[in-house]
Amino acid sequence: MDKRKNKHRYLLSIRNRIFVFAILVTAIPSLSMGLLLQNMLQTTLEEKVKQKFVDSAQIMEREISLWLKKRVYDLTVFSNASIVSEAVTAYLKMPEEKANGDENQHPNITILETYLSTLQHQFKGYVRILVLSRTGAVIAASESGGRDRPFTFPDDYIQQISDQQWFKSNAYIDARDKSPLILIGVPLFLDQLYEYETLLAIEVRLTGLLTLLDPVKFGDSGDWTYQSLVNMKTGQQFLYGRGAKKVLNQIDPSPSSDRQTLREYVNGKGERLMGLVVPFRELEWGLFIVENYEKAFSGVIHARHRNILIICCFSVLMGLVAYLLTRQIMVPLSALTRGAERVAEGDLNVLLPVRRNDEIGFATTVFNEMVAKLKLSQAELEQLATTDPLTGLNNRKRVMSILRDHYEYYRRYKTAFSVLMLDVDHFKDVNDTYGHQAGDTVLKQVAEIFNENLRNVDSAGRYGGEEFLVILAESGVEESIQAAERIRKAVASHTVIHEEQEIQVHISIGIGRIHKQDGDEQNIVARADMALYRAKDEGRNRVVYHAADDL
Template sequence: MLRWEQALARLLHLLRLDEIKRKILVFALTATLIPSLTMGWLSYGQNSRVTSEKVSEELRVASSQASRELDIWIKQRIYELRVFSSSYEVSENLQKSRGGRVNPDAMRRLNTYLKSVSEKFRDYEELLVINPDGQVVSSSGGHASAINLPGNWLLLARAGDAIVGSAYWDETSAQTVVRIAVPIKSADDQLLGLLATTLNFVAVEEIMGKLTPRETVQMYLIDIDGRVITSSNGALPDQKQARLPETVIQRLVGESTAEPALPAIEYTNLAQQEVLGNIALSSQQEWAILAEITEADAYEQIIRIRNLTLLITVAVLLVIGTSAYLLGVTIVRPLHRLTRGASEVANGNLGVEVPLIGGGEIGYLTEVFNYMVGKLRDDQQELAAVNDTLTKTNRELQEISITDGLTGLYNRRYMMETLSNEVSRASRLKHNFAVLMIDIDHFKRYNDTYGHLAGDDLLVKIASLFRQSIRDMDLAARYGGEEFLIILPEHGAEAAMGVAERIRTGVGTATSDLNNSQEAVSVSIGVATFPENGTTPVTLIESADAALYQGKESGRNRVVLSDAKPGARAGSGEPSRTKRTRKS
């Protein structure tokens, strides 16, 4: 044997390619893989460069257009303020209260004017008048607030310039706002004060949203320090702390001022995503528009083409590899079947069954394998049956834990959880709902007269009537003893009173012939609504309970709407029982 042949044989032995089947397979795969990967890599590089240039241009155009629109928006707001500040209502009424004098009529007219103007412009959160001493003398909101203007505002005002403060987070409206102001001057050009407004950025958010070239592009309004003011979708990572690193801002600003324009830069954004970004500075303020897109979205098409190329390459490799593999697979095919079967069992598929072909050792091994899988399958079915039983039992226990054992209504604990959730939902959606507190009149006397079993039957009958009188979305619960509580989502006072009256009359009709009594059983009902009578579970229940007590005091068998106001009571957790002796 020649030396090169010996060296090649040793190499193939080290690579475990002694078998002909493996040699054919490796050769076929190598001959396919090398040219496919080479062409794919060259194509991917060229497409990446083209896509990067396209995305950079989209971001540059979008940020520039948004920056121009931002400048126009600021100029329009300043122009509006100048128009309002020149109004007779502002200058004349303010002049009447100069020199420490306060003219109540003038201030009232000025407040009315500011409020009417503020209500007509959605960009205005508040309009206020500030005197030259920096004091707020009139506000559309009816209360004084911090002026939030630059330290040199008085010099700017005397020079007749518009004043723009820094954007800040407003806790009251839960959004980022900015305060701008213009001077108010008398006919003799004397400075009377400032007309200032607190602007929200809703219009700016809409502008950025409309100018995004694609859904995956996100635009931010930032200040020169990198603090995020707002975004095209109105969401901020952290309203008070969102700030881009200084190095990123420097790179973005340098890119935006370069001639010719440079491609979008890569950086890590506030959401810790790798993005491409472009910035455009505003000519009016120390603000800028930042447009960015994640690299995954920017190169989505390229990635898709790359993946398709890889998929085709893999498919070709599979076809060629399978053809090469079939040349030597017939000898070890039964063992391969067992190997695949064992792999499927390891992955949890116990439905596998290896076909028995031939006899000998392989045939016996196949029989043992199929028997083992069958035993595992039977054990799995038994375990599944046990799990089904446990699930059903747990469901029954859950139902028992939230219902009253006598009436079948929900119990007090579950009612409090539901009421708390309903308060949160109604607060978030600005909806209303109602709470009915129901007490059976003279229930103690009924128990004493007819016995406790009859009293239990009465509770069950009335609970059944409640279920028939309310909707599926409503909730009826036994609050304690002969007291019940019903939650009516999406009900105002009038609708709730109607439901309560229907329940009251229904109880009288349903119990008219109970125990051959001379008179029907009656109930008294107290009605409270959210948010008119309370904004927490505690205050709502206490309001309904107070209305119920009023009904008891007024003769029972009636429905009374609470007149309590939110904040009239304070409390937390479970509502405390009113410190009084309620008539039964």
């Protein structure tokens, strides 16, 4: 008590009052600057954590999309099997009253169920393989799954098929082992008018996605980061990552308004968490990802303690130090923030200069590496989006985009071009005789022949199945016919070798040339397609030119 009184008297002296005043004049701005820096660092780290969460969600969505496409590809392969088409065709031809009876009494359905059971044994991740009617009724099912166990059939499956040629259901729980399931299906016998009567579907366990929810997969140690998949319509978490269920199962991830806001949560154990719900762009799911608050903002906490200590120890010099630190810190942080804003807007051509060998320099280096990886991932995604995975040619979407560019160029500069529609003759016989893998080999080698016989200015793409579309830039009628004959002869003289089997194939080619009366690029495709049909009707293995006057 006496010491406190003596201290109070010492502070009453004029000299000390001036000294205290000088300290306060210096310390208050310093403290204000420290608080400002603290707030800016907090904001920057929040944006960094949020960006990391968003990046993880984008990677997760890409991986899940690839996982779904693999299942859809399997279904497409299954649906092309002759045993499926024959059994379903026979079922559809049965009288209605007989078809509504016990399908197991019909030999075709029995054979189909045996085939589905065989497929299921080969693909361990599939719970059931089903053939369904348009209403979702079970026509045939693999034996281990049975017919009676319920499943979720999406109400909007027709719209999904119209948009993407396949459908999937919301996640639902298997009553036997409480694991999450999903139903994925494709239409059978889908024609050009999108008409179909039956569906082929698989019931898959979502536990196959658990490895994607491991934070280690995305470069995190995984000790303090937790992830789960969320149904964005219901806000229900249906699949948890490693160690996440105990932490997240008592948290409602449904945000009140903006789903892109980094929020603070407290779970049932009283742990303080920072998390974000990131909806996927092409799925009705989202990724709920949280991180321990102390880990996510450990830099902010340590910086706060350090600033208080510095202000207390060096209050007289804090004004000058704060000014110098502000200039040293704010310039690179502002550049980093502007770079982050450009990346958020989609501009990946960002490279920030690294002029410091400290935390900010390290953060700038990490930022540059992150942008470089994002740019590489974007390039890979663009490659996947425009290239046919089997032949390496342009896919249909890409080649049609190139055709539209040629059409617009023709309208502006009147530079004529031609379109070849090519089809492998009797390709179904190749698949039936040698197998689908042999058919894939045929398509790959035919595509290589296109690349060898086309100019750099020409473009080739897989139009669908065994059909290809070639765009001959700046070509006349005779040049187009000569190019088509060159390709046809090259294919005819080429022997496809598959597993020591020699396969000889031929192609039919229809030629259409741009005409001034064409209203869009579809007219020239229609003429080339009509010419292709004429080539087929006239005996195949030939080239047919279709002039605009022949329409």
